[in-house]
Amino acid sequence: MRFSRLFGKTLKETPSEADTPSHRLLLRTGMIQQVAAGVYSYLPLGWQVLRKIEQIIREEMNKAGGQELMLPTLQPFELWEETGRYPSFGKTLFSVTDRREHTLVLGPTHEEIITDLVRRYVQSYRDLPLLLYQIQNKFRDEPRPRGGLLRVREFIMKDLYSFHSDDADLDRCYQEMIQAYKNVYSRCGLPAVVVEADSGAIGGKESHEFMLITETGDDEIVYCSNCDYAANIEKACSIKPKVEAKPPLPLEEIATPNIKTIEEVANFVGIAASQTLKAVFYSADNAIVFVVIRGDIDVNETKLKNLLKCSELHLATEAETKAAGLIAGSASPIDIKGIKIVADDSINLGSNFVAGANKPDTHIKNVNYPRDFEVDLVADIATARSGDECPKCNGKLQTSHGIEVGHVFKLGIFYSEKMGASFLDQNGVSRPIIMGTYGIGLGRLLAAAVEQNHDDKGIIWPATIAPYHIYLCPLRLENPEIAKTAEKLYQDLTKEELEVLFDDRNESPGVKFNDADLLGIPLRLTISPRTLESQSVEIKWRTEKQAELIPLAEITKAMKKFIQEAKQNR
Ligand SMILES: [Zn+2]
Numbered sequence: 001m002r003f004s005r006l007f008g009k010t011l012k013e014t015p016s017e018a019d020t021p022s023h024r025l026l027l028r029t030g031m032i033q034q035v036a037a038g039v040y041s042y043l044p045l046g047w048q049v050l051r052k053i054e055q056i057i058r059e060e061m062n063k064a065g066g067q068e069l070m071l072p073t074l075q076p077f078e079l080w081e082e083t084g085r086y087p088s089f090g091k092t093l094f095s096v097t098d099r100r101e102h103t104l105v106l107g108p109t110h111e112e113i114i115t116d117l118v119r120r121y122v123q124s125y126r127d128l129p130l131l132l133y134q135i136q137n138k139f140r141d142e143p144r145p146r147g148g149l150l151r152v153r154e155f156i157m158k159d160l161y162s163f164h165s166d167d168a169d170l171d172r173c174y175q176e177m178i179q180a181y182k183n184v185y186s187r188c189g190l191p192a193v194v195v196e197a198d199s200g201a202i203g204g205k206e207s208h209e210f211m212l213i214t215e216t217g218d219d220e221i222v223y224c225s226n227c228d229y230a231a232n233i234e235k236a237c238s239i240k241p242k243v244e245a246k247p248p249l250p251l252e253e254i255a256t257p258n259i260k261t262i263e264e265v266a267n268f269v270g271i272a273a274s275q276t277l278k279a280v281f282y283s284a285d286n287a288i289v290f291v292v293i294r295g296d297i298d299v300n301e302t303k304l305k306n307l308l309k310c311s312e313l314h315l316a317t318e319a320e321t322k323a324a325g326l327i328a329g330s331a332s333p334i335d336i337k338g339i340k341i342v343a344d345d346s347i348n349l350g351s352n353f354v355a356g357a358n359k360p361d362t363h364i365k366n367v368n369y370p371r372d373f374e375v376d377l378v379a380d381i382a383t384a385r386s387g388d389e390c391p392k393c394n395g396k397l398q399t400s401h402g403i404e405v406g407h408v409f410k411l412g413i414f415y416s417e418k419m420g421a422s423f424l425d426q427n428g429v430s431r432p433i434i435m436g437t438y439g440i441g442l443g444r445l446l447a448a449a450v451e452q453n454h455d456d457k458g459i460i461w462p463a464t465i466a467p468y469h470i471y472l473c474p475l476r477l478e479n480p481e482i483a484k485t486a487e488k489l490y491q492d493l494t495k496e497e498l499e500v501l502f503d504d505r506n507e508s509p510g511v512k513f514n515d516a517d518l519l520g521i522p523l524r525l526t527i528s529p530r531t532l533e534s535q536s537v538e539i540k541w542r543t544e545k546q547a548e549l550i551p552l553a554e555i556t557k558a559m560k561k562f563i564q565e566a567k568q569n570r
Contacts (some may be wrong), residue, residue, distance in 0.1 A: 001468065003503045003515075008043040010515050020216045022450035023148030025459050029519050031467075038145025038153035040443070045519070048467035050156070053442050053449075054135055056187045056464065056548030057158045065178040066131045066160050071113050073137060077103040078111040083418045087311040094139045094153075106139040111415050111437060114161045119421035122433060125165040128423060129173060133160035135442070149228075150403065151218065156443055162436040165423060167412075170434050174206075174290040174410055177438045181210055181406050186448055188460030192405050195221055196231035198302050199409055206410040209403035212448045221402045222384045226395025228474065232404075234302035237380060238388030238397055240294075243274045243350035249366040256363045260329030262295040265363060269354055272296070277347065277355040277367060279331040281324070282317035284308045287340065288316055292333045293382065294346035294353075298438035300383040307342065307379050332356035332364060333373040344376040344382045403448045411435040448494065452567050460542050463566035468501040470559060471521035475509045475528040485552070489537070492556045498563060517542065522566060523559070 008030030017034070018024035026032045031046030042050055058068065077095065080086040086093055094106035107113065114132060121130065135158045147150050160177070164170045178194060185192040190212055209232055211221055222236035223229065231237070244462045259268050267271045276295030281288060282304065289308065291299055321328050324339060331428075332355045333341050347353075347369045355367040367373070386399040404439040416422065416432040426432050446465075453460045463469060470493060476487035490502045501521055503512050509528075516524045526538040526547070537555050540547035550558050 001501050003501060004505050006044065006501070010518055018148065020147040020150060020447075020451065021454055022150065025092075025450055025454055025518075026148055026447065029459065032149065034148075036153075038142055038151065040149060040152060040154075045467045046446070049446055049449075049461070049465050050468075052465045053445055054156075054158075057184050057440060057442070058135065060180045060183050060187075061131075061133050061160055063156065064131065064176050065129075066133045069132055069134055070136065071107070071110050071117075071134050073107050073139070075105045075107045075110075075113055077105055079116055079419075080105055083112055083415055085102060085112070090312060092140050092142065094130050094141050108138055108140045109157075109439070110134065110138075110159055111161065111411070111435075111438075112419070115415045115419045115421050115435070118161075118163055118433065119416075119419060122163065122421070122423050127301070127373050128163055128165045128433065129169055130163040130282075131173070132163075133158060133438075146244045147216070147218075147447070149443040150216075152443065153386055155441050156312055158440045158442065160438040163421075164434040164436070165425060167434060170410055170412075174408065174436055175450070177408055177436070178208065181408065181438070181440070184445075185210060185405065188445060189453055189463050189464065190405065190411050190445070190449055193221075193223075193230060193402075193450070195223070196235050197407060198232060198234040198306070205412050208408050209404050210406035212405055212452060213400050213402045213403055214448075214451050215401050216451055217401040217403040219276060219402045219404050220399055222386075222397050222399050224390035224393065224395045225398055227390060227393040229243055229390050229392045229395075229397075231384075233383060233399070234300065235313060236384035236397075237391045238382075238384035240297065240346050240349055240382060240388065241274065243272075243294075245349075245351040247351075248368040248371055249352050251367065251372060252365040253357055254363050254365055255361060256330075259361070259363070264326060265354060266295065269363075269365070271354065273348060273531040275353055277333070277353045279326075279333065279356055281315045281321050281326055281328070281331070282313055282318050284310040284313050286312075288320060288326070290326070290331070290333060290336055290339050290341045291343070291381070292341065292347055292355075292373075293344040294350060297344065297385075297431060298383040299344070300381055303379070303381045304342065307377060307381060312493070327356070327358055327360060330356040330358065330360055332358045332367075333368065333375065334364065335373075335524055336357070340377075341373075341375040342377045342379075342381065343369070345378055345380050346382060347375075347378070353421055394512070403451060405445050405448045406438075406440045408438045411437055414493050415526060454520070457514070458518035461520045461522060462567075463522045463563060466499075466520070466522050468499040468521050469523060469563045470498055470500045471516045471519065471524045473500045473526045474498050474503070475512065475526060477504070477506055479529060481532060482529065485532065489527070489552075489555065493559060496556055496560055498556075504522060525555070525559075 011028045033041045192210040197207045199207045220233035273296040278295045280291040352366040413432040524540045536549040
């Protein structure tokens, strides 16, 4: 490719809307362009990278036994009614109405469509297992698109769906998929880690995410410094610090003028936050829920939402709290009537707590469960914290941020049961098909690759997914000898099927070198009057500071070898 003909322009300045390194660099290199919030065009350079990522994924899916197919974007709303899944997607679901007043969903994911397809073909256990996948555009109306390609509303996804006759076969496939995913990340230059994850709106029983650990990530990960335990904060468990339990003392009301927060209460009474009970109010599908948790621990909204099996959960507003007759800052689970009370199991770890009194400026000492109050549900609804004990060993937990670059789920019979996708087993008994689903967002993966592989000058593409292998950079093109040598080298390299971006512009060496670094092509070949004197070419890896000279006569052979090695090292 001749740079002078390349569609897209590199930018010197960072566009103001860019909020992460990948967003900034993908815009500055002219690889992507925003069309609307969370909607992007891929320009030729960005598309080349995307196509390479796509091919790597395709190869790994095929190797694992997947068969590629294509499914429609427009999905009949009736299918979403069959699974009852549209409430959990809520406003994230894009839908359109056609001229016959039919509602169609723009597919955010394709479990309904693929299950509908498979139920028409699979009859017997002999038809299973079946691994089907698609690589295509999907849509989610994200409330806050951000980070360039990190959180978008239209995106390209690879989703593989697996169908099995028993759990053991799903387990086998799940492990093979995890390995296939590891292969994909490794080939794309991403050191992704596997963490336990919440199943969310997709439904199912077990799920794992692949995370790139980085400060710019939206997700928070909890991991053990001693063993292999790692989980998304939404899912993570920990052993909560115990507080010494003492014999229960009688309830005692205390005046706490203008004391509202847990910190204020603890300071005022002269106790640790772990000796208080905190009341937090939520609205779950428009019903008020009273949550009780030990004062030093925070509520995990994902765990709470799963426990309540609600589709919409938010912290109750002031108006909702007032309407329910609750007194913020002094609420107590004691004598609450007509409101669902949910407690974290931390209320069992400790005794003689200080809690609210359900009247202003008053608290109660020596509150003990179950002596003094009743609850509807007790479960772990706590957010694991850095410093807590690991649930698997005695190690200390730590937290960090990450970008989710893949998600796999054991769905079980969540969809097949609702949609009547069944098969006859060896005894002729009809059973629901057991399913798994495995997704990778391609644009997200591309952005994550940039987050992982860049410096202050630009991108550093791994050779496997670089838009081009070689940046051919002749200086002083007005010199006919230089122009002739560069042109011949370009022809020779291209003939060997090496992918070359030929900087044939009449720009200064500074501009050319800056663009070479910004675009992040793995190898830069420079031809200048100085290198011509020794009939050689200067070669420099994007990852290295030093350059070296290689004789012109040997350069094509050397390039072939270098590129092959670089690809294999991934
Ligand atoms: Zn551990």
